[in-house]
């Protein structure tokens with residue numbers, strides 16, 4: 412708590428130092444997002460009309476991030492801030508107090524949340540709503556609205572970009588859904604480390620099992636591991652996966668103890684750098700969906 416107060420105090424002092432620096436004269440808008448997935452979505456809608464930057468970096472753990480003084484200087488002259496909401500950015504809420512004057516939008520607005528089932532955050536919305544493409548369409552609509560509000564003269568361009576982007580997502584993901592739905596229902600289990608896939612399993616009509624409910628909770632306790640082993644054994648589940656931003660150890664341990672396959676790494680919270688395998692939201696969704704599909708078909 413004391414550290415937190417010192418941190419907040421430092422932010423406010425630095426903010427005062429920057430308070431008189433106005434937005435530089437730029438040709439394009441500056442849009443800031445809390446994590447890389449939102450940055451990629453926003454860049455697709457904004458096209459050349461905005462430079463979009465994420466506060467958290469590619470590959471980062473996004474639930475317990477500690478903003479730095481550098482982040483403050485990044486945000487202070489932004490024209491728009493986009494964030495997820497649904498309790499993802501608890502760290503950002505404290506940080507955001509300093510930037511109330513900058514227009515902002517919460518991209519989960521109009522999405523029906525799926526509550527977290529148990530643990531410290533029981534009953535709160537599961538934040539990973541972007542993993543169901545029907546929700547992603549709503550994120551894109553919300554980005555379009557937010558950009559059009561601050562830059563009305565270009566609203567037609569934002570609408571066109573948003574429509575093209577939505578079509579591209581649907582065209583790429585729907586065929587994967589058709590393939591997953593052709594797998595027998597009793598085999599359609601998704602076992603992961605974090606409970607980050609409630610929205611994805613909703614879209615692919617799968618049952619969900621995870622070791623811990625969210626990365627903000629305790630991760631991989633012996634009790635959590637035992638519960639998952641029991642469900643795997645009782646349902647003849649054949650494969651387990653884990654996400655890229657956390658330790659794979661508990662999932663590998665479970666695979667070994669239950670003698671099932673390890674299906675590989677799933678991407679959900681963070682994009683890779685430009686040269687990595689999931690440098691866009693669409694690539695992330697495709698790669699994760701295909702890894703799941705191939706994992707389910709491993710023993711066919």
Ligand SMILES: [Zn+2]
Pocket residue numbers: 474539605607626679680
């Ligand atoms: Zn997560």
